[in-house]
Amino acid sequence: MKRILLFVAPIVLIMLAFRPVRSFTVSGIVSDETGSPLPGVTIVVKGTRTGVAADASGAYRIIVSNSSDVLVFSGAGLETKEEKINGRTTINVTLKRI
Numbered sequence: 284m285k286r287i288l289l290f291v292a293p294i295v296l297i298m299l300a301f302r303p304v305r306s307f308t309v310s311g312i313v314s315d316e317t318g319s320p321l322p323g324v325t326i327v328v329k330g331t332r333t334g335v336a337a338d339a340s341g342a343y344r345i346i347v348s349n350s351s352d353v354l355v356f357s358g359a360g361l362e363t364k365e366e367k368i369n370g371r372t373t374i375n376v377t378l379k380r381i
Contacts, residue, residue: 310344311374313337313356321358321378329353329365 313324320341327334328347337343345354350370357363361378368374 306346306348307350307372308344308346309354309368309372309374310342311376313341313343313376313378315361316377316379321361324356324358324361324378327355327357329355 313321313326315321320337320339322337322339322341324337324341324343325334326337326343326345328345329352333345333347335343335345347354347368350368352368354366354368354374355363356366356376356378358378360381362381364376364378366374366376
């Protein structure tokens with residue numbers, strides 16, 4: 284019995300170590316109340332260090348590991364806004380200027 288356990292345990296651990304991680308991409312546009320794009324806005328997965336910045340046209344693309352994560356949008360002179368992903372792959376956000 285011990286021999287079987289000693290043989291099976293490492294195989295199970297190796298299988299668990301190399302299991303696929305399910306991740307997907309969320310993208311969108313960040314704009315202000317007038318519809319103008321907001322370049323440089325930071326988008327971070329709440330509670331992690333995973334983040335990106337919006338490009339010159341306000342577009343962003345971020346890879347998340349969980350469809351129930353929350354994205355936090357923030358920038359200098361702008362309100363901070365949180366958006367639940369809820370399985371969406373496109374999230375367009377409008378931020379108010381302070």
